[in-house]
Amino acid sequence: MNTPHEMDVLVVGAGPSGVAAAVMAASLNLRTVVVEADSVGGKLHVIGALENVPGNWSTGPQLAEALAADLDRLQQADRCSIVQGHATRVSGYDDRAELVLEDGRVLSAQLIVVATGVAALAPPDADWISAPARMSVPPLWRTNPADLAGRTYVLGGDRPLGTWLRTHPNCSTTLHVLCPPADDYKIAEVAGDDRVRIAPVSHVVLSPMTYGDEWSLQVKDRQGERKSYVVKTLLNNLGNKPAGLEGLASSEDGYCPPGKQHPRIRVAGDLRSAQFQRVTTAQGSGAEAVLASYYASVLKPC
Template sequence: MADIPFATDLIIIGGGPAGCAAARMSASVGMRSILIEPDQLCRNLYRIPALNNVLGGYTDGPQLADAIVAELKSTELCRLELGRRVTELRADEAHVTVTVGTGARFTAPYAVVATGVGPLQPHDVTWITAPSGLALTPLWEAEADNAEGRTLLVLGGDRPIGTFLRAHPTTETRLLVAYPAADAYKVEEVREDPRVVLFPVEHLTLAPTEGTSVSAETVGQDGSRQTITADAAHLSIGSAPTAPSGDLTRGLDGYCPPTGQHPRVIVAGDLRSSRFQRIMTALGSGSEAALHAYYAARDVLNEPAPS
């Protein structure tokens, strides 16, 4: 396995909003970076149909993603390595080494890890029993044309339900939202939407069905039992961190909190915690991570930042 020589100050793992912000910020202070992403830049952002919590007047994910990608591709101090997946990260006293799927290695004094999260599947949670190997798509990836006039079973009460409803305000669909007690506070924003029917459940069992329709047997939080049928099922049960293996400190929930990491490894974006998974916080944390590496390289982390 040969090292790839490149005079770089920072390796950035992940090309979502946090990773792109880290690359742009590092360039603004004169740092050279390599950004490694297995897919396209801002891949998940392109799939978000509606935004209501970002600055700049952007109303949907593709608008914001296009702006971020265009700016990053014009950033001369950032080298893009797309189509590469990081398989291992190692850190020692002097540098960080990142290995990708081809066996190639990249080395730099610091690394920002912003690999984000991926959707949980039914087999990842204890309150759902599902056929072996079943994989469903998140609700926020559902197309309006496929939802029009149909009844959709939504597993979980995570906030992307509100994103879907705001993105398709005139779509005539019926969402049957089955959610555990832990998601009760999340469904408040969709409770009054006439297209939503809420099913608080203790447990749900997806039954094998013929064709594309779905059926589920539920045990309510009051012990009652009910059968739910729908035209299709989608996920809204949350996400799981997608960190590479190696020298990363993980919590019991699989996330990689910024505190307690190796001094040369800085965690940014959704990978930090499930509590602040928002685009604006990802952009801010990516920028902050790049500045952390910048000041660490100059041994001024404990001094006030220059004005």
């Protein structure tokens, strides 16, 4: 197998978009390396019920396993290799692109596809929440219905809400979802579920109670009316922030539009924008990132 610095294509991130990019690159006989910080499959590992991905997959982990098998097969055929590592910086030059890893390694290739996805927002990151720095709240998508106690509040109306409800069809707990205006367009998909009560809010002040494991919430609704609650169960469903690398061009919202990047750097999957964050769009954009460079003659097979 070639050493990583002799690669044609470096793919950063082995979620659905990175794996699609790697499979496409290998199919074009391009020497391919995938750099992954954690495990193959990315966010698929947290999707308990998958209903919008063709191929008869019913859960994300099933599909993640199949993607890992694809990469294994390519590795065994000496058409792709996987490097375990955390990428920090990417740079584009006339004749190559370079990737720097946290441990100091520098890898170079004709093309780098960055498919690092998004990372979870914490309450202090959200502009509609005032909360102590470093405060964390358990994520909704990891919550077992059996652990819900008392009235249950959810911070934010991001899409994992719909996935969670589909994953737990027999859970009858009512979820009180504090929804900022920016999440209105996402909440439509759960509007028909009678286990969800939407509370449209403009601002929330959040603090842990001094004693016990409860939370104090001061909620301002969209008409400016304020209410205070002490709640036992509070869950994070705030959404994500882009997990880009240093050296990528980004928009004001932190996402990294493909069209803004150096010709030897392509962005694929969730990292492109807050919209279109789906498994199949991630896969399509990963494959397209490689093909677009191939046909633009950025890639020259040796």
